[in-house]
Amino acid sequence: MKVVxxxxxxxxxxxxxxxxxxxxxxxxxxxxxxxxxxxxxxxxGHTEFIICAGYKQEYIKEWFANYYLHNSDxxxxxxxxxxxxxxxxxxxxxxxxxVVDTGYNTMTGGRIKRIQEYVGNEPFLMxxxxxxCDVEIDKLIEFHKSHGKLATLTAVKMxxxxxxxxxxHDQAVRAFREKNSVDxxxxxxxxxxxQPEVFELLDDDSCxxxxxxxxxxxxxxxxxxxxxxxxxxxxxxxxxxSILEKxxxxxxxxxxxxxxxxxxxxxxxx
Numbered sequence: 463m464k465v466v467x468x469x470x471x472x473x474x475x476x477x478x479x480x481x482x483x484x485x486x487x488x489x490x491x492x493x494x495x496x497x498x499x500x501x502x503x504x505x506x507g508h509t510e511f512i513i514c515a516g517y518k519q520e521y522i523k524e525w526f527a528n529y530y531l532h533n534s535d536x537x538x539x540x541x542x543x544x545x546x547x548x549x550x551x552x553x554x555x556x557x558x559x560x561v562v563d564t565g566y567n568t569m570t571g572g573r574i575k576r577i578q579e580y581v582g583n584e585p586f587l588m589x590x591x592x593x594x595c596d597v598e599i600d601k602l603i604e605f606h607k608s609h610g611k612l613a614t615l616t617a618v619k620m621x622x623x624x625x626x627x628x629x630x631h632d633q634a635v636r637a638f639r640e641k642n643s644v645d646x647x648x649x650x651x652x653x654x655x656x657q658p659e660v661f662e663l664l665d666d667d668s669c670x671x672x673x674x675x676x677x678x679x680x681x682x683x684x685x686x687x688x689x690x691x692x693x694x695x696x697x698x699x700x701x702x703x704s705i706l707e708k709x710x711x712x713x714x715x716x717x718x719x720x721x722x723x724x725x726x727x728x729x730x731x732x
Contacts, residue, residue: 463603463655464581465503469496469591470516470564470573475698484518486591487525488703491710495697496527496591498717500557506599508587509557512580514564514573523561530554571669578661586644589652593696594706594717597653602688606655611635612684613660615676616653618694627687635685638676648687650676651694693717 473485476606480488486496499612500511515522533553560580574588585606587599597616606614615635617627627648628637638650650672664677679685693716698701708714 463508464510464512464584464586465500465508466512466514466574466575466577466581466586466588467496467499467590468570469522469593470514470568472517473592476703478700479516479703482681483521484515484591485697487518487521488697490697491715492585495594495706496522497588498594499591500559500590501555502597502717503587503599504555504557508599509555511557511559512577513559513561513591513686514577516566516568519561519563524565526559526561532727543613549711565667568667569670571664571671571675572667573595574671575661575664575666575669578664580726581658581661583658585655585657588654588656590696590699593652594655594693594715595651595690595694596692596716596719597688597690597694599653602653603655605688606686609686611686612657613676613679614655614686614688616690616694617648617687618650618690619648629687629689633687633689634683635676635680636683637670637686638680638685643658648689651690651696652727653688653690 467486468485469483469486473480473488476485476488487494489495490498496513502510503511513522530552533554535550537548537550539548562577562580564576568576591698595616602616617629627635627650629648630636660675660679663678665674669675678687693701695706697706706715
């Protein structure tokens with residue numbers, strides 16, 4: 463499946479760094495958190511990415527434009543007044559990355575609508591570009607296929623200011639609302655699987671995916687939750703960035719499966 467990554471917001475709650483670059487490009491362990499998320503999906507065999515860029519979108523494009531060069535052994539031959547470049551060895555992931563400028567002030571639903579032509583008429587994966595986890599993507603997809611609904615999101619129980627899910631005994635999402643201080647309910651952690659019919663619910667650039675589309679899907683009984691009891695952590699502020707940095711520095715980052723075991727082989731490649 464293609465992986466859609468939302469990476470166009472302002473990141474105002476971590477403005478110490480987002481004033482210089484988009485929040486998904488803020489580094490943890492020396493690499494952008496966006497790269498970490500992509501490595502998660504690639505571990506499960508999903509290597510085609512569509513990045514919904516917006517705020518400072520040129521930074522994302524330039525980073526990927528230079529990624530090949532920065533991860534290769536290169537000879538520059540300036541003799542005879544030439545500039546010959548020879549690539550000797552490269553250590554690149556086999557990814558296809560499409561970076562789309564989805565607008566500066568566009569809301570989340572509007573950003574997803576703008577990349578419809580790159581997804582096509584097929585199911586796709588989608589998540590936010592500022593949170594990492596150890597969700598088993600293959601099991602998430604298997605669960606999505608088993609229930610036949612239009613959308614599945616990953617739900618975790620954490621005390622944070624995220625969208626609250628009211629979930630029935632059969633794991634159907636019946637309501638979606640903003641969290642308040644007395645809640646102990648599951649929250650929306652992203653890591654979604656969406657059918658292409660979801661595009662029909664998206665409107666213009668003012669469409670907020672969480673407040674408009676997810677609410678409508680829940681009301682129609684078309685939104686299911688994949689309950690994740692493992693690790694998940696977003697990076698909304700400097701404190702949360704420090705948490706992720708510490709886990710990486712101590713080699714205890716649960717999301718770095720790609721360095722701890724053999725990569726998953728998707729069914730279509732077997």
